[in-house]
Amino acid sequence: MTSIVLKNMVKDYPSFRLGPISAEIPQGVIVGLIGENGAGKSTLIKCLLGLKRIDQGSIEVLGEKMDRQTYSQYEKIAVVFDELPLAENLKISQVGRIAKDLYPSWQEEKFSIFCQRFALDPDKKVKELSRGMQMKLGLCLALCRDSDLLILDEPTGGLDPLVREDFLDDLLDFIQDEKKTVVISSHILSDLEKVADYIGFIHQGQLLYLDAKDELLDQHGLVSLSWEDYRDLDKEKVLGKKESAYGVTILVNLKDWSGDYERPSLEDIMTYTIHGRGIQ
Ligand SMILES: Nc1ncnc2c1ncn2[C@@H]1O[C@H](COP(=O)(O)OP(=O)(O)OP(=O)(O)O)[C@@H](O)[C@H]1O
Numbered sequence: 229m230t231s232i233v234l235k236n237m238v239k240d241y242p243s244f245r246l247g248p249i250s251a252e253i254p255q256g257v258i259v260g261l262i263g264e265n266g267a268g269k270s271t272l273i274k275c276l277l278g279l280k281r282i283d284q285g286s287i288e289v290l291g292e293k294m295d296r297q298t299y300s301q302y303e304k305i306a307v308v309f310d311e312l313p314l315a316e317n318l319k320i321s322q323v324g325r326i327a328k329d330l331y332p333s334w335q336e337e338k339f340s341i342f343c344q345r346f347a348l349d350p351d352k353k354v355k356e357l358s359r360g361m362q363m364k365l366g367l368c369l370a371l372c373r374d375s376d377l378l379i380l381d382e383p384t385g386g387l388d389p390l391v392r393e394d395f396l397d398d399l400l401d402f403i404q405d406e407k408k409t410v411v412i413s414s415h416i417l418s419d420l421e422k423v424a425d426y427i428g429f430i431h432q433g434q435l436l437y438l439d440a441k442d443e444l445l446d447q448h449g450l451v452s453l454s455w456e457d458y459r460d461l462d463k464e465k466v467l468g469k470k471e472s473a474y475g476v477t478i479l480v481n482l483k484d485w486s487g488d489y490e491r492p493s494l495e496d497i498m499t500y501t502i503h504g505r506g507i508q
Pocket of ligand 1: 241243244269
């Protein structure tokens with residue numbers, strides 16, 4: 229079953245175009261969205277949620293065409309943005325009570341367990357929370373509903389490494405139910421390398437890749453070359469390069485390479501690919 233289907237989707241801003249993007253995201257996976265600042269990740273997320281109107285194509289989410297006016301499945305979608313959209317005088321305990329009234333599937337007990345684990349004092353007001361604590365509250369609110377699709381835009385930026393690790397475990401717990409799907413954008417690529425099953429790589433509004441993370445990692449290699457060896461190399465093979473005083477390190481697709489190589493990280497693949505576009 230698919231959870232999200234994009235068909236030739238385009239979003240135009242006066243000086244930026246996202247798309248056209250055609251892609252399918254299955255259920256039961258964590259999709260990590262990666263890309264440089266301004267690549268289009270948040271725009272894509274807003275389009276998925278119907279917060280931005282698309283200019284061409286279509287988006288289907290949880291089996292229904294996404295149209296802000298008519299979409300009926302918002303109860304099944306939980307969202308965390310990098311800012312918490314809550315009145316600042318509300319206490320955390322009041323936020324929990326509002327969520328209970330708002331969401332039929334609200335899990336009250338789970339919320340208090342999460343608050344304890346994230347050291348969120350129920351008597352504190354939203355305005356008294358640090359940025360990281362606000363992020364934690366946003367994550368609690370998203371994880372304590374029975375949603376089928378969890379969408380997170382840069383959720384871990386303000387979190388310390390210990391909380392981030394707990395949170396990544398929570399995401400893995402969440403998708404134990406294979407009907408559920410997570411879409412998460414992050415610049416902390418090591419987090420995505422740990423938990424994502426799929427990677428969506430956006431660059432300058434184009435979706436360069438949307439597929440299994442392991443395939444992306446397995447099909448690339450990093451190769452260190454002397455300047456002489458680099459000079460003689462067929463540059464068609466070079467997906468990206470970085471220069472140093474000793475020579476050149478290049479990113480290659482292993483189907484074009486038979487020599488020694490090192491396994492790249494997700495961050496290597498992203499940075500080399502972006503640096504390398506246009507190399508001849
Ligand atoms: N409301 C808007 N009006 C006009 N242009 C916009 C608007 N929102 C975003 N953009 C442009 O769309 C492009 C993509 O922005 P977006 O926020 O989607 O990038 P991003 O990949 O999420 O970046 P970051 O990693 O910095 O958060 C940028 O060039 C931005 O200036």
